[in-house]
Amino acid sequence: MTDYPVRVEATLDEPLSRGLWLVKWLLAIPHYLVLAFLWFAYAFVTIAAFYAILVTGRYPRPLFEFTTGVLRWSWRVHYYSYAALGTDRYPPFTLADVPDYPARLEIAYPERLSRGLVLVKWWLLAIPHFIVVGLFVGGGTWLASRTGDGTFNWAAGGLVGVLVVVAGVVLLFTGRYPRPIFDFVLGMDRWALRVAAYVSLMTDAYPPFRLDMGGAEAGHEPPHPQPPHPHATGWTAGGSPPRSPAPCWCSARWAWSPAARPRCGPTAPSATRTATSAPLPRSSPAGTPWPPIRCGWRACRYRSSRASSETSGSG
Template identity: 70%
Template structure:
């Protein structure tokens, strides 16, 4: 019986040192350094293989052997360290097969690969990547982070079970066989997905959990590859995956639209403005800077900006001064004044305090304000850098007041309806594709003919 072309083996060793696993991370550091370089090269090799497969339908054998060597090295280090903790034998610094090491990995070399499938493998693998993320936490052995390929040796459910196995080993001197089998099943799943996403096979990884150190069935890795019509994922997988993605996008879009429509109806006040939740600001000094807004749009697009924001407002306690002015002028006015600047809103407002003295003139006497008010203000946004300031009207110290930001947001309703309608459409399309995939009959496999004597048998 031929198993999946990615074969992962691990030899169980019940006689492990009960203390060594506590410090395995230290001798494994040189391997992690080398693997970081190798996985960067793996990404470059993958891009070269992508072009080759797209043009010729072949994965160049030297590049394939290098990619396989990286997976083998990765699996040996993970098996030794916190991807399994299943051996005390130090892994060799080698890209080769190393058949005598307790952890081995092999991938059948494909003579031909689908040119079209190479374009969508990342999309088809999304359901598997979700599973692998749960298993390994950091995205698995094959992850794409910060624009480069990266290696994640352990984490997630694997990391938790390996930690449990280490604690049991520490106190009993034995590695639990059940934990070993389960961990190897998750590692095997992750490495199958890594090879598929790495373009090393067209055979879609099975949604099957194969626990234990040995692969199920007997291997036939050097057997000829199946015909092109039978390779790759089942015909129902592609519409199912696309349908799930459309359902996710549709849910997000429809939810955002529904939230906007709720705000349009429930958050508008008597003046027609949408009000944000009130936030209390406090300073023992003389002023609170609410932050600087950088508004940028061209003169030709200024109307668009106003159509989006509408009229902006700020409300504070009666008797409290609030003003919006050019950031540079506000900075000059408050230079040397004891004040607080809001640096973040959350469960608690964060500030940056500046020591100083009282302002020389009251805030309402300054000519640079674009909009001011006592208790509230309204302002039509214009391009520039603007800072909002809250002070006592007489310029005295200790400011404590709630602040409510408002905006008329004339574009809120049409944008919300557009997002909601688009989301509903995506949900219908995604649901239709999933239903199509679920009800479409599976293509029957071609009969296998054998010859016994002079007679053919199907």
């Protein structure tokens, strides 16, 4: 299965507040105001890109970065609010990619685009998808219809809106977000964003009629947002830090001693050995192999308590 050039990824950022979703519409008002201006500009940028593609066969990169940024910003705000309710982390005010935010959008820049497709793909070829997306988002949260003056209609509703409200009610009473609803909602959001990028002339690859459910794209790991390491250097918008932290092993000293300081290193026994004076065990005290885990004191603490219980049990 080949990768589609529009990648939509998200992580269910649990634990979630039981009642915060009731006021997220209010908290998101600053974003809605900014996005109103950005989407107004988005229409004119798309028209300019239309003529540029028609003449040169290329989407000007500065315009492409802007339209990608607007879609990315919109996706973060909608993921925070009522297109998913997947996180309580307030969305950043930026067009740039934010690697540690639970919702991410990436669109591969096309070196060449068809001059002929640009005439029909944004309306005629996309009609079947408009029907599907209209059912998903009710005409629609992302890009189910387009008005005569080139602007886009988008509003909450459809199956996404109904399921998100159900998830919110369940969250209110149980404190947990139903995983099946999350996976299904993410599949519909992903479908809508693929169509949005296609009709915005950002790719010639026709969106697949496929509901890729869950937070990860097919064949890819979901993003693993984590707080930055206390000794990590700062990062400014527009940089290109790693997509997610690399897997690592807890050191032998930390794995067997809950009171010890966590020490993690890259995925390689030799690299981990250099982080501690104790030799790295290839298996736990119970004889089972250590699985790779993510760096972080929570993961190491869990491993250490498990190793301690196994050691006491074997004794």
